[in-house]
Amino acid sequence: MENLSKELIGASSIPIILSILSKNESYGYEIIQRIKELSEGKINYADGTLYPVLHKLEKKELIEAYWKVAETGRRRKYYRIKSKGKKELAREQENWITINTIISKLWNIEPRLT
Amino acid sequence: MENLSKELIGASSIPIILSILSKNESYGYEIIQRIKELSEGKINYADGTLYPVLHKLEKKELIEAYWKVAETGRRRKYYRIKSKGKKELAREQENWITINTIISKLWNIEPRLT
């Protein structure tokens, strides 16, 4: 994955995926494209990396899946966020803000993620 | 570790430690206290968690260590950042800003870590 550290990508993947799904239902392949687009190409998940994350989130009941056949005739597994997932997302947002505050203090930058 | 997710703590620990050392030389025990203080108690590294991280950074030549006997008579292993560590810190800061930008877009918040 390009230049971004694996740790940061790992730490951000769940909040990012939950955020995407909190706006619209989506499916694996589209989520990968969306993240690539949002990051301007800096984060490029391999499919084999993202799908297991989706399965994990599903197992934890943060999201749920159903199969749908697209107009194209191709079948896709759509995911939607569950209420447990929304709560988790809120928690993740708080965490992110906390860490950002600490880092901002150290770097002498005013935090804005508040 | 309290409520903060392990992933986030993991992703932030190296930039945080390098930042602390970029201001002053310090030693393990003090770094733990400093992080606890900065995070208002939210991040409380176990010593067995932090020391291996310091060893790893030393091995990668981002920091270097030397023993010193404090006024108290107690011996401490002080760490100071090396130029390679400063470069790494700069890279980590950029990464952090990149991820923050993505997250800000998703959360409709204006990023300030820029």
Added chain:
DNA sequence: TGTTATACTTAGAACTTCTATGTATATTGA
């Protein structure tokens, strides 16, 4: 009709992290 893009799955290799345990000494306070 061959190649590329779309779409998903999963075993297990590879890696990381933290727990648990150990050592040692200074300080505090009962």
Added chain:
DNA sequence: TCAATATACATAGAAGTTCTAAGTATAACA
């Protein structure tokens, strides 16, 4: 004075996670 606590560091390996690599399948396109 001596027990408890705080300071200070080290590390084996348990426990966990993540990603690579390989596989299946079909639509679109040239």
